[in-house]
Amino acid sequence: MNTDEGIGSQSDMSSVICGSTRSSSVAVEDSEASSASEVLHDCQVHGHQLLYLNYKGLTKFPAQLLQENAYQHIKGIYLKRNLLQTLPTNLKTLTNLKELYLPSNKIIDLPDDMSELTQLESLDLSMNSLQHIPSCVFGIKSLKSLILSQNSIAHLSSEIGKMRALMTLVLNHNLLTSLPSEIQHCSSLETLNLDKNFLKVLPRQITLLHRLEELSVTGNKLVYLPMDLGYCPSLQKVYADNNPYLKAIPFSLWSKTVGTYSCGTETICDSGLYAEFKEANMSAYIPHEIQSIRSKNSSPVSTLLEISYRYVNKQQGILKIESLPRSVREQAVTATAHCEFHGCSRQLFTGCYPHLLKHPITTLQQPNSTTFIGLCCSLKCLDLFSRFPLPL
Ligand SMILES: [Zn+2]
Structure with missing residues (x-):
């Protein structure tokens, strides 16, 4: 400008x-x-x-x-x-x-x-x-x-x-x-x-x-x-x-x-x-809010923190959300990301499985194509996302 x-x-x-x-x-x-x-x-x-x-x-x-x-x-x-x-x-x-x-x-x-x-x-x-x-x-x-x-x-x-x-x-x-x-x-x-x-x-x-x-x-x-x-x-x-x-x-x-x-x-x-x-x-660097990055081999159990945030987010209409500490409130009201596998879109707060890819369309446009990072909620979604990376 x-x-x-x-x-x-x-x-x-x-x-x-x-x-x-x-x-x-x-x-x-x-x-x-x-x-x-x-x-x-x-x-x-x-x-x-x-x-x-x-x-x-x-x-x-x-x-x-x-x-x-x-x-x-x-x-x-x-x-x-x-x-x-x-x-x-x-x-x-x-x-x-x-x-x-x-x-x-x-x-x-x-x-x-x-x-x-x-x-x-x-x-x-x-x-x-x-x-x-x-x-x-x-x-x-x-x-x-x-x-x-x-x-x-x-x-x-x-x-x-x-x-x-x-x-x-x-x-x-x-x-x-x-x-x-x-x-x-x-x-x-x-x-x-x-x-x-x-x-x-x-x-x-x-x-x-x-x-x-x-x-x-x-x-x-x-x-x-x-x-x-x-x-x-x-x-x-x-x-x-x-x-x-x-x-x-x-x-x-x-x-x-x-x-x-x-x-x-x-x-x-x-x-x-x-x-x-x-x-x-x-x-790539993962947002620091996301604290429980796990490899493909580790347990797919969500952390207690992740479950807590999901619960507060879901119940925010009922809970007295203003009374929570500001950092917790902001984290719980606005998700960090959504699961990228098309059809899932689950909200993510602290736990995710990252997937990196060079997007085929941008590869066509420029040789050093941009690397994209997608986050998934589970190993299952990550597997599907890896096989079908483009939104349907
Ligand atoms: Zn998912």
Whole structure:
């Protein structure tokens, strides 16, 4: 995704709300030749709905925008490449503001009352100096697009789950090492970009995002992907290129567009964290939740833990599930995987039999075909899955 120029978002916006007779690109060029006060004057006199203040060297947000009622009609403010460190309070007086475009400033925080911008749909804070996401952002209930590329954000708050209208979340080039499971509550999310971070795993609750169409996680430290990822009903594209420790992708993704260029080139030595499974010179890391991997020769008896999780999952409507410890609750409510043998689909929590294969279809498309990993609930299912690996 190209967020650098924001051309897409500007033209999308202008086609909807541009009050000027000129095209938005012309307006940008024109505004660059004028001073900020000339642009503001023009906006007031002509009633422009989009205010272009890119490349003005501004160290402060123009105070007059909030002091005079003459600017309440404004729907979009573009402030790319200025020197802003924050925004003023009372931005909410701009009651019609839908888009705020602030790439390449020096923003470190935002005022709390920004959460009262009840019309704001698009916020671009890429290429700033954020070390965290300002808490007000999570309170903007109307926000559909949040762009936070190229900051220094090391933590994504569980409050992200409050953003039920969010359709696009872009966090590429940050310092994230994990994601909160609450991201599952972003029920409108269609596009999630997490490229170039330091993620080792994704929460499996991500598989509950029913509208997710595109997931991009290139250039991370991922060891495996959530096994049920391919069962996201809207998911079409998964870009997982350049994850050197990612040796196999879930079988559930077999029919999706999946990018795995330069994956699996390195091996993690720390076997204490991730079990390694080898078969026909292929290897993969099994999710660490799955603790009882057994060889074909060992007893097919499920562990007590697995049985417990299955029971809690089945009875969750009756049990007081909120009273369970968070880790147990999350494990029991969302299965780690489903048995991959077609016709079985039993939920798996801690026990499984892994099967690795090179998918024949991807072998046709590229010589170094992607290795898939499928998990089965029993030796019987594993045997059938090995003989009939493609879904019927
Ligand atoms: Zn099965």
